[in-house]
Amino acid sequence: MVRSTVKELINSKDFDRDVLLKGWVRTRRGNNRVAFIAVNDGTSIHNIQVVADMESFPESVMKRVTTGSSIAVKGKLVQSPGKGQNVEIQAGKIEILGDSNPETYPLQKKGHSFEFLREIAHLRMRSNTFGAVFRIRHAAAFAIHKYFNDKGFYYLHTPIITASDAEGAGAMFRVTTLDLENLPRDEQGQIDYQEDFFGRSTNLTVSGQLEGELGALALSAIYTFGPTFRAENSNTPRHVAEFWMIEPEMAFYDIHDNMDLAEEFLKFLISYILENCRDDLDFLNQMVDKGLLDRLGFILENRFERTTYTEAIEILRKSGQKFEFPVEWGLDLQAEHERYLVEKHYKRPVILTDYPNEIKAFYMKQNDDGRTVRAMDVLFPQIGEIIGGSQREEIYEKLVGRMQQMNIPEKELWWYLETRKFGTVVHSGFGLGFERFLMFITGMSNIRDVIPFPRTPKNAEF
RNA sequence: UCCUCAGUAGCUCAGUUGGUUAGAGCGGCGGACUGUUAAUCCGUAGGUCGAAGGUUCAAGUCCUUCCUGGGGAGCCA
Structure with missing residues (x-):
């Protein structure tokens, strides 16, 4: 049978x-x-x-x-x-x-704390909440591939091991086959990486974006969806050392096309989960976060408000609201500011653009005003920024100028710069942290509870 | 990394100004019950009080250091 x-x-x-x-x-x-x-x-x-x-x-x-x-x-x-x-x-x-010995089997029929279940990650998927979370995780991953495939994007596998440490997205994990007990030294007594596996110093990737751009400037539209590693000593409910990230890159897209895509993409993912994981969402809405379904509906029912960073600063300054952190042109917005804009002022998701160049990355398209760049952040209720992206600087001289200002080594990124020498075009992209998105869509408040086996400082069990 | 709170039974927690033999609920086990719904009722076992050191006649309780976890901050997705 x-x-x-x-x-x-x-x-x-x-x-x-x-x-x-x-x-x-x-x-x-x-x-x-x-x-x-x-x-x-x-x-x-x-x-x-x-x-x-x-x-x-x-x-x-x-x-x-x-x-x-x-x-x-x-x-x-x-x-x-x-x-x-x-x-x-x-x-x-x-x-x-x-058999399962009832005296030693750790899961009981009564509820357990998420902290306890985290210590038995090998069994926690057998609980209602984690079963729901990981079924939703699967559905979200599938929906991401479906969305981009249906739209003609190509799934590009950017490298996990990278020799570039110039991406500027945080501390990196070293990859080496050198004997740590007996490191080879050169004449100056420095570690001789020519002896290492790749003949140079290498790390785990912190972002596939730069290679993703190379793909977009050949295949028109690509996306990456793979693991990403940050060696930061971050101990918060929003950080893990190994996480998954989605990074679409599109040739011939300006910042407005980029915003259109981000809004349509997020709405598609949420509708897909609502349609295909209804029972799991109902359970999470009832047991974990009573506001979950309302918040998902809030995203779907509202057009994303689009405005500039400068305008947002004005709104925050005039709001009369007391914030813990100062509001001043040139400073980055805190989660409390982002939430005020979304939840109190506009009462809808918000996309902010044109941030001061000092607080954004070197590759972003420079505006004519000389002090802002064509960045975009998509802001959601509860969590603040969910997507960060930009139009990319496609003009060789401007890009090099910015790299020099920010001490980014041009020599190491020669391949990135060559795409601006040979048939450069306007292009754009953004990044979505997969686990951050899952936190939003499941209502789970700790990122360690939306990835099966979380890696955090001092913890690589399982 | 910084700030802060916590660590007592398998789990969730109580434990008084330091004072006799450390408690409860749930779970487990044994029993009762003719269809239960996180079943109910009766009974029962179960503890290196996170670790090390110190103060004291006496430490779960006070002090120091460390470890682990939660929350906040920074870094960021």
Whole structure:
């Protein structure tokens, strides 16, 4: 007999047929006459109830049906006479696939703190919340590929190991095969990286953007979606050392095309999750974050307001609102400022453009005013910035000028600069931190709870 | 890295101005119960009080250092 999943069975109306179910026991209730076994196989947030007449099964088997054990059940799918579920399985045969000692199995039927579950990350996916989170994580990843593929973008695999440490996006992890106990030295006593695997110093990537631009300037539109590494000693609910990032780059797109894409992309992802993960979202909305569904609706129902950084500073200064951090032209906006603009002033998502060049990266398109660049930040309620991007500087001389000002070594990025020498075009792109997006769409408040096995300072367990 | 709060049973926590043998709920185990819904009721076991050092007649409680975790800040996605 073919195994049916919980997802198939709980939605089925084809009753009184024989089915085969395999899964893990979540809870067990009952008395000496009848046992109610809640089984979950990860295909749904819901469990299916297996009903077993105690006298039909040997005690030696029923004793082993404990929380966490894996079982196979052959039985009849029937309409449930009890409240709380539509269908259940009247068990005909129960086989224990794998025992689970109830005295040592750490997951109980009562709720656990996320902090505790993080310590048992190898088992936490068996809990309701983490099952929901990781089903949504999958759906979001799939939706990202679907969106870009349907739009004619190419998925470009930018390198994970990079020799460039000029990207300026934070501290990097070194990649080496040198013997750390016995490092080769040159005449000056410096470490001799010519002896290293690549013949030079290499690191894990902090961004695929620069290589992504090379792809866009050949294939018209590309996106990257891969792991990214930051060796910063950041201990916050919003940072991990290894995370996933989505970075589209588009030739012939100016800043306005870029904003259009970002808005359409985010709305598509949210609609896709709402359509395909409704049960999981309902669960999270009820158990984790009561404002979740309203907030997702808020994004879908509103056109993103577009304005400039300079205008935003004016609004904040005139607001009469007391902020913890100062509001002044030239300073970066804090999350509290971004949230005020979105939640109080515009009451809709906001895209800010034209930031002071001093607080933005070297590759951003310089405006004619000489002091702002064509950056764009997409701001969401609750979290502030969710997407950061820009039109890129395509004029060789201007780009080099900026690199010199900011002490970015031109020699190392010769390949990046050559794209501005040979057939340069207007182009744009942006970056979306995948886990930051997942926090928004699941309502989870710690980034370590939206990635299966988080890497943070002093923690690389699992 | 800085600031701050916390660490007591498998989990979530209480524990008085330092004072006898460290408690509860849940979970586990045993029992009762004819369809349960985080079942209910009765009973029961379970502790290196994060680690090391110190003060004291006496430390879960006070002091020092360290470790781990939460929140905030910085860095940033």
